[in-house]
Amino acid sequence: MAAMTPAILLTVDDDPEVSRALARDLRQRYGEDYRIRRAESGPAALDALKELKLRDERVGLLLADQRMPEMTGVEFLAEARQFYPKARRVLLTAYADTGAAIAAINRADVHYYLLKPWDPPQEKLYPVLDDLSRTGRWKIGSRLTIASGSSATAGRPALTR
Numbered sequence: 671m672a673a674m675t676p677a678i679l680l681t682v683d684d685d686p687e688v689s690r691a692l693a694r695d696l697r698q699r700y701g702e703d704y705r706i707r708r709a710e711s712g713p714a715a716l717d718a719l720k721e722l723k724l725r726d727e728r729v730g731l732l733l734a735d736q737r738m739p740e741m742t743g744v745e746f747l748a749e750a751r752q753f754y755p756k757a758r759r760v761l762l763t764a765y766a767d768t769g770a771a772i773a774a775i776n777r778a779d780v781h782y783y784l785l786k787p788w789d790p791p792q793e794k795l796y797p798v799l800d801d802l803s804r805t806g807r808w809k810i811g812s813r814l815t816i817a818s819g820s821s822a823t824a825g826r827p828a829l830t831r
Contacts, residue, residue: 674728675705675727675728676703676704676705676728677704677705677728677729677730677731678704678705678706678707678722678727678728678729678730678731679696679700679704679705679706679707679729679730679731679733680707680708680709680715680718680719680729680731680732680733681693681696681706681707681708681709681733681734682708682709682710682711682712682714682715682732682733682734682735682738682743682746683708683710683734683735683738683762684710684711684735684738684739684740685710685735686710688735688786689708689709689710690708692708692733692762692788693706693707693708695788695791695795696799698791699791699796699799700799704730704731711738711739711740711741712734712738712740712741712742712743712745712746712749713740713741715732715734715746715750716746716749716750716753719750719753719754720753722753723753723754729753729754729757730757730758730803731757731758731759731760731799731802732746732747732750732754732757732758732759732760733760733762733784734746734747734759734760734761734762735762735763736761736762736763736765736767736770737763737764737765742770743761743762743763743770743774744761744770744773744774744777744778744780745777747759747761747774747777747778747780748777748778751778751779758781758782758802758803759778759779759780759781759782760780760781760782760783760784760798760799760802761774761778761780761782761783761784762784762785762786762788763783763784763785763786764785764786764787766785770783771783781802782798782801782802784798
């Protein structure tokens with residue numbers, strides 16, 4: 671029996687430097703078990719998702735910046751649900767925006783609202799993503815957690831194969 675192709679973790683951020691940094695941090699922690707892909711706009715990410723869906727690829731995580739020029743992160747995550755409704759959705763923002771958090775819950779069924787900066791990722795990014803994959807697979811969920819530091823998810827299990 672052939673091995674299953676690893677699921678994709680897709681990031682969306684319009685700032686190329688931030689996009690590369692986020693992809694780098696994800697590869698360091700999850701690169702052996704998942705394929706890390708990035709897009710620099712919501713529309714480009716939606717096009718990528720359409721293509722992945724046509725190829726019957728698995729997408730486990732969608733991580734999008736809230737403030738982007740063509741489409742907000744909430745708008746992207748809400749539209750992305752039609753292609754991958756079981757993928758975990760994380761909204762990333764540099765601003766503590768209550769309105770965006772409410773929209774994230776109501777429109778995109780976001781699982782986490784993560785504040786920038788996520789550095790160091792060992793304290794602010796990986797614990798959140800590890801929590802989303804308690805058993806080693808990105809699982810379906812419906813709760814929103816706001817995470818701004820290591821205390822938000824301290825003691826959560828690590829990602830396993």
